Amino acid sequence: MDVTILKSSFAVVERRAEHAAKFFYTHLFWHNPGIRELFPPATEDMERQRDRLFAALTHVIARLDDEALLPYLRDLGRDHRKFLAGPEHYAAVGTSLLAALAAASGPAWTPPVERAWAEAYRFIADVMTSGAAASEDPPWWDAEVVRHLRYGQDIGVLTLRxxxxxxxxxxxxxxxxxxxxxxxxxxxxxGNAPRADHTLDLHVSRIEGGRLSGVLVRDTGPGESLRLGAAGGRVALRRADRPATFIAAGTGWAPVRAMLEQLLAHPPDQGVRLFVVARDAAHLYDRPLIDACAAAHRWLAVTYITPAPGRRREEATDRLATALGTRGLWPDQDVYLSGPPPFVERTAALLAELGAVPDRVHHDAVPAPPGPGTPRPLGFGEWFLNRPAPHWHNPGGRAPRP
Ligand SMILES: Cc1cc2nc3c(=O)[nH]c(=O)nc-3n(C[C@H](O)[C@H](O)[C@H](O)COP(=O)(O)OP(=O)(O)OC[C@H]3O[C@@H](n4cnc5c(N)ncnc54)[C@H](O)[C@@H]3O)c2cc1C
Ligand code: HEM
Incomplete structure (x- = not known):
């Protein structure tokens, strides 16, 4: 596969990415009407979708010489089963992608360029479909809601079986x-460590105007079914001989709670510091449980951070900065960060200034800041793709698998 040709061709296409993306989806849906319903229905989602799938495809191609790509593509193929993507769809996507690339390239679309893209797409599609075929996981999990605890208007904790x-x-x-x-x-x-009854908790924060979060928090009740994809993400407890700090904002508390439950089952030798940040005291929805935990376990030190009543949410971040600044020993700590992307980004930068070791600051990837081509936080596939290599937690390695 000629990576050099692909990259120089990609540079041409990138300048006309929006045009190429529109062409791609129009071509795909015109020639394959049945495929349309596999994609989100609303117009605003299609705007977003246009950028997501096409950006993903082109980004993958731009990273063909990256060794972390293979396991990523296999998992992506496994995960695409939940979108009902079958082999015939891969062929259709390939045809439309090549047509879009040709349209965006103009005279730069020469036979060697076409051959290079065709070969690259075949390679990607083959790795994805073989990842799908080899997976022992089901394509998705249907899960019944067995409990829904609401905390005010904005937060719901759903327990699923x-x-x-x-x-x-x-x-x-x-x-x-x-x-x-x-x-x-x-x-x-x-939001929980694995349980004997295999139930799972999701902590959902309602986003104003959000398509799914509002439905989950307001409308979804016991007896209803949700569909889940395979677990992903590289944040998992390192059981090294190092003390740990957890910093969680909002429903970013969910994965931290899961890791703390794991620690409760195997109490650590080292101290654990927990910072819980919320927009106000009412949003510290799990405080009773956290207080009980801190009272029962000497190794756990908890600090709650909220803005003073009537003050702006951002004050919580300032208060967190002050609190972190007064705690020392950052180079020794494994730090786990979780919350909205801007919070994670700011706190990671602050921790670096305080002397935390970047490799020991663990969080899910932070998406590229919204711009004309990225109107909202991106999917986790794109987070992976957009992350600059030096910040990968586990370069070249696989995501931790249970
Ligand atoms: C790895 C990962 C883990 C996540 N874990 C959780 C979790 O445990 N709990 C949880 O509640 N959410 C979590 N999220 C966020 C979640 O995936 C959705 O993005 C969120 O629920 C909004 O979806 P929606 O369909 O309601 O909004 P969308 O329809 O996607 O968005 C509607 C509008 O809201 C804006 N928007 C989207 N998200 C936010 C935000 N966070 N703050 C402000 N504006 C926003 C968008 O730009 C858009 O304009 C996680 C995201 C990632 C990538
Ligand atoms: C080589 C081929 C492909 C690549 C590299 C690719 C890549 C991606 C990526 C990275 C995402 C975002 C994932 C996420 O946020 O979870 C995505 C989403 C998606 N892909 Fe693909 N994809 C490919 C082929 C296909 C095919 C053949 C279909 C056919 C149906 C398809 C349908 C979808 C759908 C429906 C979504 C979800 C969109 C959304 O949630 O908004 N993809 N793809």
């Missing part, structure tokens, strides 16, 4: 879809 056990590590997340919002998938962290 998957039809068969869903393997995962504390700290990981799953993608979630509801029949109420067809073909729409969003990612949520798992």
């Amino acid at each position: 998957p039809h068969i056990p869903l393997p995962y590590l504390p700290g990981q997340y799953v993608s979630v879809s509801s029949a109420r919002v067809p073909a729409t998938w969003r990612t949520y962290s798992l």
Whole structure:
């Protein structure tokens, strides 16, 4: 495969990415009407989708010489089964992709360039479809909601019972879809360590105008079924001989709770510091449980951070900065960060200034800042793709698998 040709051709296409993306989807849906319903229905989602799938495809091609790509593609293929993507769809996507690339390339679309893209797409599609075929996981898990605890208007904790056990590590997340919002998938962290009854908790924060979070928090009740994808994500407890600090904001508490539950089952020798950040005291929805835990375990030191009543949410971040600044020993710590992307980004930068070792600061990838081509936080596939190599937690390695 000629990576040099692909990269120089990609540079041409990239400048006309929006045009190419529009062409790609128009071509795909015109020639394969049946494929349309596999994609999110609303116009605004299609705008987003245009960028997501096409950006993903082109980014993969731009990273063909990266050794972390193979395991990523296999997992991507495994995960695409939940979108109902079959071999015939891969062929259709390939044809439309090449047509779009040709249209965007103009005279730069020469026979060697066409050959290079065709070969690259065949390679990607082959790795993805073989990842799908080799997977022993089901394509998705249907999970019944067995409990829904609401905390005010904005937060819901849903307990789900998957039809068969869903393997995962504390700290990981799953993608979630509801029949109420067809073909729409969003990612949520798992909020508990694996239980004997295999139930799972999702902590969902309602986003104003959000397609799925509102439906989950407001409308989804016991007896209803949700569809889950395989667990993903690289954040998992390192059981090294190092003390640990957890910093969670909002429902970013969910994966931290899962990891803490794991620690409770095997108490650590080292101290554990926990910072829980919320927009106000009412949003510290698991405080009773955290207080009980801190009272029972001397190794756990908890600090709650909220803005003073009536002050802006951002004050919580300032208060967190002050609190972190007064704690020392950052180079010794494994730090686990979880919360909205801007929070994670700011706190990671602050920790670096305080002397924390970047390799020991663990969090899910932070998406590229929104721009004209990225109107919202991206899917986790793209987070992986957009991450600059030096920040990967586990370069060249696989995501931890249960
Ligand atoms: C790895 C990972 C783990 C996650 N874990 C959790 C979790 O445990 N709990 C949880 O509640 N969410 C979690 N999320 C966020 C979740 O995946 C959705 O993005 C979120 O619920 C919004 O989805 P939606 O369909 O309601 O909104 P969308 O329809 O996707 O978005 C609607 C509008 O809201 C904006 N928007 C989206 N997200 C936010 C935000 N966070 N803050 C402000 N505006 C926003 C968008 O730009 C858009 O304009 C996680 C995301 C990732 C990538
Ligand atoms: C080589 C081929 C492909 C690549 C590299 C690719 C890549 C991606 C990536 C990275 C995502 C985002 C994942 C996430 O956020 O979870 C995605 C989403 C998606 N892909 Fe693919 N894909 C390919 C082929 C296909 C095919 C053949 C289909 C056929 C149906 C398909 C359908 C979808 C759908 C429906 C989504 C979800 C969109 C959303 O949630 O908004 N993809 N793809």
